[in-house]
Amino acid sequence: MSRAQLTSTVEQNTGGAVAPFVAGKNFLVNGLHEIWQRGTSGTVSQSATAYVADHWWGTRFGGAAGMTMSQTTGANNLSYGLRAQRTAGNTDTSIIQFGQNIESLHAEPLRGQTVTFSFYVRAGSNFSSSSVTVGLQANTSTDGVYFANGGWGTNFASTTLSSANSNLNTTYTKVTVTGTVPSNAVGVCVVFLYSPASGTAGAADYLDVSACQLEIGSVATLASRAGGTFQGELALCQRYYYRQSGTENASMFLGYGQAYSSSQLYWTTRLPVQMRTTVQALDYYGLQVYLNSSGSGYGISSISINQSSSISPSLFVTCTSGLSTNTMYNIFMAGSSSYLGFSAEL
Amino acid sequence: MDNITTITDPTGVESVIITHDDGSFTSMLKSTYDAIQASSTLAANSAPQANSTESLA
Numbered sequence: 001m002s003r004a005q006l007t008s009t010v011e012q013n014t015g016g017a018v019a020p021f022v023a024g025k026n027f028l029v030n031g032l033h034e035i036w037q038r039g040t041s042g043t044v045s046q047s048a049t050a051y052v053a054d055h056w057w058g059t060r061f062g063g064a065a066g067m068t069m070s071q072t073t074g075a076n077n078l079s080y081g082l083r084a085q086r087t088a089g090n091t092d093t094s095i096i097q098f099g100q101n102i103e104s105l106h107a108e109p110l111r112g113q114t115v116t117f118s119f120y121v122r123a124g125s126n127f128s129s130s131s132v133t134v135g136l137q138a139n140t141s142t143d144g145v146y147f148a149n150g151g152w153g154t155n156f157a158s159t160t161l162s163s164a165n166s167n168l169n170t171t172y173t174k175v176t177v178t179g180t181v182p183s184n185a186v187g188v189c190v191v192f193l194y195s196p197a198s199g200t201a202g203a204a205d206y207l208d209v210s211a212c213q214l215e216i217g218s219v220a221t222l223a224s225r226a227g228g229t230f231q232g233e234l235a236l237c238q239r240y241y242y243r244q245s246g247t248e249n250a251s252m253f254l255g256y257g258q259a260y261s262s263s264q265l266y267w268t269t270r271l272p273v274q275m276r277t278t279v280q281a282l283d284y285y286g287l288q289v290y291l292n293s294s295g296s297g298y299g300i301s302s303i304s305i306n307q308s309s310s311i312s313p314s315l316f317v318t319c320t321s322g323l324s325t326n327t328m329y330n331i332f333m334a335g336s337s338s339y340l341g342f343s344a345e346l
Numbered sequence: 347m348d349n350i351t352t353i354t355d356p357t358g359v360e361s362v363i364i365t366h367d368d369g370s371f372t373s374m375l376k377s378t379y380d381a382i383q384a385s386s387t388l389a390a391n392s393a394p395q396a397n398s399t400e401s402l403a
Contacts (some may be wrong), residue, residue, distance in 0.1 A: 045366075260356060261356075264355075264356065280378055281374040281378065282371075282374070283372045283373075284371050285368075302371065305373070306355055306359050316355040316356075
């Protein structure tokens with residue numbers, strides 16, 4: 001039965017057509033690559049899986065250097081796509097990998113179901129790999145993390161992109177991959193991986209993807225936001241990561257903390273949405289402790305989690321000496337590049 | 347090269363502070379850091395399964 005026939009049947013049976021944009025249809029978060037809380041470009045760290053576009057990770061086998069991820073133009077009239085690039089001049093041939101892990105709780109309805117992963121893909125003019133493997137993987141670990149050296153799960157469906165297969169060239173091409181999720185799957189992820197060829201990377205040694213969607217069924221439908229609306233999608237992203245940054249207000253106050261000693265204070269903050277789990281990590285840059293009445297700023301040397309929480313973590317802040325015990329101080333953005341991020345990523 | 351230090355706050359909570367080359371920081375509970383390190387070591391024993399098609403056991 002074609003989708004048109006199916007839709008027609010649904011209309012007859014229920015009196016309403018199935019809209020192409022249905023919240024939750026897309027099991028990928030930020031599949032349209034609209035949310036970039038960490039910024040629109042970033043270097044993939046050599047020591048850990050990196051996130052640039054919200055909830056999309058990237059890493060190189062063996063923790064090799066020479067990979068960036070950044071925002072690019074999208075396909076099918078969408079504004080944005082995700083670019084994975086080997087840095088120009090890099091000669092390392094270690095596998096480049098990027099993808100998205102689906103939280104186990106969200107993946108449950110996929111068990112035993114036929115699913116279709118659809119996306120648009122294009123390669124840069126200097127793309128040095130002869131092919132790209134796209135895998136739909138499953139594992140039996142709750143909220144598993146994809147590490148640089150693999151070991152996450154097994155492919156239950158895959159396809160190979162290449163110019164020879166006519167599905168990889170310098171203009172966006174739509175690709176679909178369909179498979180059946182194992183009934184015992186606890187985690188599901190989509191992953192793109194390829195090995196750069198020997199030689200030096202040119203300026204356009206990259207792979208772009210856009211309009212990524214994983215849905216139940218054997219037919220790819222128009223890609224939509226998992227959260228329905230932009231605000232819904234942002235809230236969904238903030239389930240995994242939330243950042244306050246100085247880009248809108250270079251001298252923003254984040255909240256008050258109470259001095260415990262001349263160089264230490266405790267601060268409890270409130271997150272905009274409940275996170276997947278208790279806050280697992282903080283990332284920060286350019287913050288100060290500040291006393292309004294004197295205009296004095298104290299550089300922060302460390303912020304750590306004192307009592308973790310999925311909604312209201314308590315933080316321990318160490319700064320330069322000069323605080324008065326039991327006095328309330330502001331946590332302060334010292335510039336437009338300052339930020340404080342809370343992570344509960346997979 | 348990232349610089350990794352461990353701190354203990356006055357209530358006895360241990361954290362790892364990672365100082366990155368660009369001057370930014372990442373911090374997490376030491377128990378979280380240790381779990382990540384242990385998992386990374388396990389994962390290092392198997393290569394990416396780009397072409398694997400076997401089903402789950």
